[in-house]
Amino acid sequence: MKKTIIALIYKYLDEFNSQREIDDKLEKSEKTILYGQESGLDSIGLANLIIKVEGAVYKTFKVQIDMTNENVFSLNENPFRTVNSLAEYIVSLINEKKDNGNYSSEE
Amino acid sequence: MERKEIVSKLTSVFRTIFNDNTLILSDELTANDVDNWDSLSHMILITEIEKAFSIKFKLKDLNKMRNVGDMIEIIMLKLQPV
Amino acid sequence: MENYIIRSATLNDVDFLVETIIEAEKGGSDILTYTTLFGLSEADAKIYIAKMLEEEVDGCDLSLSGFLIAERNREPAGALSGWIEGQEGVSSVMIKGNLLNYCLPKESILQASRLSKVFSELSNVNFIPGSLWLGPVYVTPKHRGSLVLAMLCHQHIKNAKNIYPEVKEVFCAIFSNNMASILNYKMLKFEVLKEYVATSPEVNKLLPSNKKVIMHKTI
Numbered sequence: 098m099k100k101t102i103i104a105l106i107y108k109y110l111d112e113f114n115s116q117r118e119i120d121d122k123l124e125k126s127e128k129t130i131l132y133g134q135e136s137g138l139d140s141i142g143l144a145n146l147i148i149k150v151e152g153a154v155y156k157t158f159k160v161q162i163d164m165t166n167e168n169v170f171s172l173n174e175n176p177f178r179t180v181n182s183l184a185e186y187i188v189s190l191i192n193e194k195k196d197n198g199n200y201s202s203e204e
Numbered sequence: 205m206e207r208k209e210i211v212s213k214l215t216s217v218f219r220t221i222f223n224d225n226t227l228i229l230s231d232e233l234t235a236n237d238v239d240n241w242d243s244l245s246h247m248i249l250i251t252e253i254e255k256a257f258s259i260k261f262k263l264k265d266l267n268k269m270r271n272v273g274d275m276i277e278i279i280m281l282k283l284q285p286v
Numbered sequence: 287m288e289n290y291i292i293r294s295a296t297l298n299d300v301d302f303l304v305e306t307i308i309e310a311e312k313g314g315s316d317i318l319t320y321t322t323l324f325g326l327s328e329a330d331a332k333i334y335i336a337k338m339l340e341e342e343v344d345g346c347d348l349s350l351s352g353f354l355i356a357e358r359n360r361e362p363a364g365a366l367s368g369w370i371e372g373q374e375g376v377s378s379v380m381i382k383g384n385l386l387n388y389c390l391p392k393e394s395i396l397q398a399s400r401l402s403k404v405f406s407e408l409s410n411v412n413f414i415p416g417s418l419w420l421g422p423v424y425v426t427p428k429h430r431g432s433l434v435l436a437m438l439c440h441q442h443i444k445n446a447k448n449i450y451p452e453v454k455e456v457f458c459a460i461f462s463n464n465m466a467s468i469l470n471y472k473m474l475k476f477e478v479l480k481e482y483v484a485t486s487p488e489v490n491k492l493l494p495s496n497k498k499v500i501m502h503k504t505i
Contacts, residue, residue, distance in 0.1 A: 132288075132431065132432060132433075133288070133429075133431060133432045134428060134429075134431070134432075136431055138431050139430055139431050139466075140425065140430040140431050140435075140466045140469075140470060141465055141466050141469055142431065143431045143433070144466075144469040144470045144472070144473040145469060147473050148469070148472060148473050163475065165433065165436045165473055165474055167440040167443075167444065169287070170287045170290075170433075170436070170437050170440060171287070172287055173287075175287050175288050177433065234377055234380070235377045235379040235380055235413075236377060236412065236413070236415075239409075239410055240406050240409040240410060241379065241409075242379050242383075242409040242410075242411065243346075243378075243379050243380075243382035243383040243386060244323075244383070244386070244398055244402045244409070245383070245402065245409065246379055246380050246382075246383025246384070246387075247383040247384075247386040247387040247390075247395060247398070248395065248398070248399040248402070249383070250383065250384065250387040251387055251392070251395050251396075251399075261388075263341060263343070263384060263385070263388045266380075266384035266387070266388065267343060267374070267376060267381060267384055268376075269376065269380065269384075270375045270376050
């Protein structure tokens with residue numbers, strides 16, 4: 098599941114990069130930083146990433162997740178920090194839905 | 205000034221500000237009831253009311269005005285001889 | 287998360303709140319309505335906005351008490367205004383209009399009076415009593431891309447529900463050129479409820495955009 102999710106995130110990065118100059122493109126790597134000043138994503142870029150990846154997760158896994166629910170801001174670790182941490186966070190959200198009986202499709 | 209007179213004068217001010225000659229005031233009338241009554245038009249409304257009645261409201265008076273009825277009461281108080 | 291704390295604004299924050307209101311008014315453009323409508327320089331506008339905040343009136347988007355501030359390492363990162371419509375028994379439109387009337391110079395009021403007819407189509411926002419409204423928002427450039435607006439929004443909703451458990455809806459009104467705010471609210475599951483459009487070509491000299499969207503979410 099995590100590999101599929103990383104691929105969805107990379108798909109968004111492709112879209113993002115298509116509108117950027119060479120020096121401003123984000124690397125498609127699990128270590129790529131997505132959050133904060135060190136990231137190449139601004140407010141619009143990060144919001145778009147979250148919206149589009151949530152949409153892609155729904156299309157792929159038939160599960161509606163809410164990455165920016167209020168609970169995420171109480172976490173000690175920031176799940177938005179890198180591609181890897183975001184993918185792991187999304188896996189946890191999908192599994193949570195699965196445990197609550199809201200998962201209706203195989204991956 | 206009698207209440208009737210105040211209402212008449214106030215109606216004239218409201219009709220000019222909101223460009224509506226059919227506007228009828230009631231004690232319960234608030235911003236939600238009148239088209240184009242936003243913070244800018246309210247700001248202008250208060251200026252025109254002060255001019256029309258030759259009075260000056262204090263901020264604490266203004267913030268007691270929940271509706272036109274309260275507005276009329278406060279104007280009456282302001283017009284009472286000291 | 288990431289050591290951001292969210293707290294209520296105090297009188298010590300007036301300077302940052304003035305910056306918030308000015309930048310929120312511009313909404314990413316160069317147009318400041320305190321200048322275009324009221325004829326004030328930006329420097330003078332700051333003085334008058336501070337004066338309005340310092341009146342400490344509750345219940346509108348110029349209420350100091352309504353602002354939450356996001357802070358990191360004791361440095362302000364962003365601020366967002368919020369209020370429960372009609373909480374004081376008076377509509378926010380009237381409270382804000384009272385503040386503008388009381389604090390701004392008369393010549394500014396007269397100028398705005400002449401010019402405001404140009405965008406009357408944007409004036410019919412229906413502020414539903416008992417609902418939470420989010421107002422001016424600003425995140426400093428250094429902290430953009432850090433979900434600061436999301437943290438502030440969540441805290442406003444939490445606070446509102448603590449004090450008024452019957453609050454069911456949250457709204458915001460945003461000029462349509464302000465893509466950062468619109469996208470961030472969309473990310474937070476707000477939907478566009480209504481769009482207001484001013485048709486006069488003069489509007490674009492006075493306001494950041496001729497379109498305003500109302501966004502909404504059930505809470």
